[in-house]
Amino acid sequence: MTANLLASDGQAFEPLTDAFAQNPYPAYAALRDKGTPQFFADFDMWLVTRFDDVAAIARDISMVRSPEFFMSEEEITEQKRLQNWLDMPHHQRFVQFSMLDSDGEVHDRLRKQVFREFTPAFIARQRGMIERFVEKLVDSLIGKGEIDFVEELAAQVPGHIIGRVLGVPDEDCPQLRVWSERVVQFFDIDRSDERKALAEQATTEFYHYLLKLMAERRRAPQEDLITRLMAAQDAGALNEDELVSTCMLILMAGHGSTIDVLGSGMHALLRFPDQMERLKADPGLIHTAIQEMFRFESPLPFFHRYSTTDCVVGGQGFPRGTKFGLLYGAANRDPAQFENPDTFDVGRNPNRHLAFGGGAHFCLGNHLARLDMEVIFTTLLKRLSSISLVDAEPQYKRGLSVRGPKVLRLALTPA
Amino acid sequence: MYRVTFIDADGQVTELTAQQGQSVMSVAVANGIDQILAECGGSCACGTCHCYVDDAWIGRLAPPDDSEQGMIECLMNPTTRSRLSCQLKMSDALDGLVVHLPREQY
Structure with missing residues (x-):
């Protein structure tokens, strides 16, 4: 499937190209400069890029994730068929249905079951555990001289930490990351049949894994989130499908975006060496x-909303049922909101970015992601006298919905 | 127009004006009170607009609802005066409200 936006002046928007993967910001700026939302024909969606417009939609309770508020079941099925979302029973049951894609009562009820584990006070109590985990990992890498920061460091931390919060043993985390990536890749705008088969298979294996883990907890309850969710299920607060879906969502969120922003954040420090020295x-x-790392390279730069009422965005009127694509990566470089937006400034304050979204769907794991990053960067800057890039131009992941380097080879000199 | 006063952790006092129905959080954000982060934009979903209502005012506020109360219990350094400023809406009854700001939200 092609994915080109042709605006009224014929200018193309090609988010699946290598050029866009390496630097999406000129394309975002061109969209933003048009001043109003721009129609993305292939996906029947209006792209929103100005900070004020993106923030307003994200925070507006009349803007929803699920089309069920204004479409019949038949219309939703037809839309899913067109977008290649059907014939994947486990993915439809546990991934396409989730807290992330629910609104109103269902969303609030599911979020309430898990939010305690992600609040500032609970996360702050995980600091010692995260510090010990990262120290040990850095011990094992520091003598190597050269590492792939993404694979050997970034990918080893957030997934393990979220795994410990949920109750997944450390040794299972690499497999969970593979499943998570296969499931999440299918969300991008190029939904090939090959990716579809991988996503369905990964969801199925993930489901069977969680069933086994739940059976173990049933026999021997632990002090972890999965045990608490099972108690909530017993109390009638959520059903088993909702429990499985919520666990998958939390694990996938924990395995993806923080890894990406660790990679792009490290790359930013290396591209702006004065900022590395300052820190x-x-x-x-x-x-x-x-x-600033979250603002500068927002790891999840694209989310959608549907309007449930007629609305005005950027001075233009839209009918009920309009699908909007919120480009957080573009909004976070909007010069109307941020001074010198293309400059990476480790002291930027205030920095009211939208990398975690906004409103009811505001990133549940934000405090955990920030703490993981704080511990990693603090530890590395303390223990290394120099960090340098091995490849001058690291390759970034392709697509509209993720942002992060595929590989980031670093030369390390211990302090 | 109503009045609302913010006092930061160093004792710095900022007096601001607010509209009927405006949240204390949005008054803070609109006027550069940087200790109120309010990252979710007022949906009771992030816990970064924590404030401490002044002793003289705490008894005059309606108590927090369940979702606000649940969030307050999980903030850094909560007290019986803790509120999420996004949930405090200005009205005749709150004209002159005084709130204290934490040094950090997380």
């Missing part, structure tokens, strides 16, 4: 530095 000299800047 080394003043480690107290770590909080603003991490905020």
Whole structure:
């Protein structure tokens, strides 16, 4: 399937090209400069890129994730058929249905079951565990001289930490990452049949894995989120499909975007060496530095919403049922909101970016992602005297819905 | 127009005006009170608009609903005066409200 946007002036938007993967920001700027949402014909969707418009839609409760508020079941099935979402029974049951794609009562009820584990106070109590985990990992890598930061470091942390919160043993995390990536890749705008088969198979294996884990917890309950969710299921707060779907969503979220932003954040520090030096000299800047990494290279740059009422976006009227594509990556470089938006500034404050979205669907795992990143960057800057890029131009993942380097080879010199 | 006063962790006082129905969070964000992060934009979903209502005012506020209460219990350093400023809407009854700001939200 091609994926080109042709605006009224004939200008193309080609988010599946290698050029876009390497640097999407000129294309985002061109869309933003048009001032109004732009129609993306292949997916029947209006792309929104200005900060104020993206923030307003993300925070508006009349803008929803699921089309069920204004489409009949037949219409939804027909739309799914057109977009190649059907004939994948486990994916439809556990992935296409989720907290992320629910609204209103269902969303609020599911979020309520899990939010406690992701609040500031609970996450702060995980700091010691994360520090010990990262120290040990860095011990094993520091003598190597050269590493792939994405595979050997970034990919080893967030998935293991979310696994521990949920109750997944460390040794199962690599497999969970493979499943997560296969499931998530299918969400991008090029839904090939090959990706579809992989996504369905991965969801099926993931489901059977979770059934086994739940059976173990049934025999021997633990102090973990999966045990607590099973108690919530017993109390009638959610059903088994909702429980499986929620566990998958949390594990997939934990295995993907934080890895990507760790990679792009490290790359940003290397592209702006004055900022790396500034952070080394003043480690107290770590909080603003991490905020800036999320703004500068938002790891999940694209989410959709449907309008449930007639609405006005960027001064233009749209009918009920319009699908909007929110480009967080574009909004977070909007010069109307951020001074020198293409400059990476580890001290930027305030930094009210939209990388975690907004409104009811605001990223549940934001505090955990930030703590993982804080521990990793603080540990590395303390233990290494220099970090340098091996390949001058690391390759980035292709697609509209993810942003992060595929590989980031680094030369390390211990302190 | 209503008045609302913010006092930060160092004792710095900022007096601002607010419209009927405007949340204390949005007054803060619109006027550069940077300690109120309010990352979710007012959906009671992030816990980064925490404030402490002044002793003189706490008894005059309607108590938090279940979702706000659930979030308050999981904030950093919560007290009996803790509220999410996105859930406090300005009205005649709150004219002159005084809130204290935490040093950090997380």
